[in-house]
Amino acid sequence: MARVAGNRTTIYDVAREAGVATSTVSRALANPGRVNAHTRQHIIEVAERLGYHTNPIARALPSGRTQTVALFVSDITNPHFFGIIRGAEQQTRAAGRTLILGDTEESPDLESGNIERLTGSVDGFVIAASRMSDEEIRELADRHRLTLISRQIDGVPSVIVDHEDGTRQIIEHLASLGHTSVAYLAGPRRSWIAAKRWQAIRATARQFGMRAARLGPFPPAVRGGAAAADAVFGHGATAAIAHNDLLAIGMLRRFADRGVRVPKDISVVGYDDIFGADFCSPPLTTLAGQFEEAGRLAVDLLLGARRSGSARATEIVLPSHLAIRQSTGPAQR
């Protein structure tokens, strides 16, 4: 056999030095209850003296547990995910686990490919803003521990930030400012959340007697803002609801370039309250949610839950609130 990293202290060294069997060492270190307190103390001392550290790979092989969690985000470039990444990293670390991070680049194939590749290396997957179809996700959830962020599917544990009530807050706010026509600048076609947002906007706008139009889709990035701004300007709505803050910020810049005054000429609202939303110009009115918390809870759910399917899966909905800033104002005309 190749002796590749052969220099590390192993459980055999500790066992020999302590005068016990390897299984006893294993137990002393992992199952404190199943071994004599004295023996245990002795073993621990020896292990310390020898600089012993459990080899996580060797432990994972027989046990099948790697103490590792994978998080996939659909676009690592989007600051929106930073909160989620942060929260997931914190919680994973707090649980003594390790976080693996992957970017799936808006591609459902990369999502499933990554899962395939990491199967066996991780104890479970957290997928934020999955672009896979409901069927694909359900099927994967059958074979793997899996929790979702910003996506809900029956039978699969998930954490989302409330979009219905949040969207109601947006529309209510705009209505109170006298707006009667809003445009939704849509996000990616495969985005579940984009579909939900539009549904909620349309339904709520109707309740408030407002007209609502969907324009796009646009790339949910700052660079998508120019086209989105032009589109909404051409459409004539007095209020624009962007799919996310990135797009909203891009629109703000385009409006500034074109001499369109925000919020005098047009009001702009975003979703997510990302870093920068409070200091762009003008500061952006946006729907804020606790995304770090979402990351934390998704990891909790993953580590706590048994394989989904049997019992009804937990679906967590976090509250959202509208951060009203200077990008929204009274309707003109």
Add this chain to the structure above:
Amino acid sequence: MARVAGNRTTIYDVAREAGVATSTVSRALANPGRVNAHTRQHIIEVAERLGYHTNPIARALPSGRTQTVALFVSDITNPHFFGIIRGAEQQTRAAGRTLILGDTEESPDLESGNIERLTGSVDGFVIAASRMSDEEIRELADRHRLTLISRQIDGVPSVIVDHEDGTRQIIEHLASLGHTSVAYLAGPRRSWIAAKRWQAIRATARQFGMRAARLGPFPPAVRGGAAAADAVFGHGATAAIAHNDLLAIGMLRRFADRGVRVPKDISVVGYDDIFGADFCSPPLTTLAGQFEEAGRLAVDLLLGARRSGSARATEIVLPSHLAIRQSTGPAQR
């Protein structure tokens, strides 16, 4: 033995089905050259048919290679690191490896603890903005594959963004605007880059006949900005160089609150050109560097290099350039 995840197809299944030995299957899949082309083709077909996927853990045990790279950042909350994380993730993925992400929360102990914990689980470590001492890092580099970002130590491979020339650009820019007194709003005491920046500022300022003062340290975050802004205002310098953009943006906000006009009353410069630096108010003049590239190169170095120590370690210095925006202007008085 416990048969925990016993349902997956193994190399034994493939060997049996293909009528060959497991070693042949192993070779066919990993060492294409060392096996008959026909046999190989057959084995691959069988493997595919059986839905076989190599178990990465089982492969890692005898080989000692996990195909995994760990990246530690000193504060996952700081958008500055997002570029680095992105670049590292991309390059890791491109190399068919997996990225593990860790936050060390500005703590040298958490850094070394994390390394200890992950030893055996990863093939190497990339540490961005390490807070450990030179000695600690050198010692770790002796025993592990390790590359540094934003830190240089003899004998350890590293990638940094040029700070000397960059700082020269800043000072030159301020001098050309007629400033004769600058203040550096310092970053964390343990930060190598903070020390370097101050050295470069002081040296270059002297060349340009400017006075330079160091104030702080301040938390390198937006919340540190208020104290920093007040400090520089009290000091009387006409130009402020913040340790990073986060701090600079915080200062901008404080100045706005206090009615201090930027750049009329005071010029503000940052480092890093983070997301938001171009749309804060006023847009920030800042030293831009290719941090995604730094992340990519650090991973390259890690995967390409043999254990450091013997040959002279590679030290990459990426160029930087000053993004001049509206936060700097002619000196008053």
Add this chain to the structure above:
DNA sequence: TTGAAAGCGCTAACAA
């Protein structure tokens, strides 16, 4: 070019 077999470091059933 292929197969047999040992072993990577650990866990856990079983027996003592």
Add this chain to the structure above:
DNA sequence: TTGTTAGCGCTTTCAA
């Protein structure tokens, strides 16, 4: 409570 022992799934030497 402890030891013996058989694996976990794979790689790699060695011999054929």
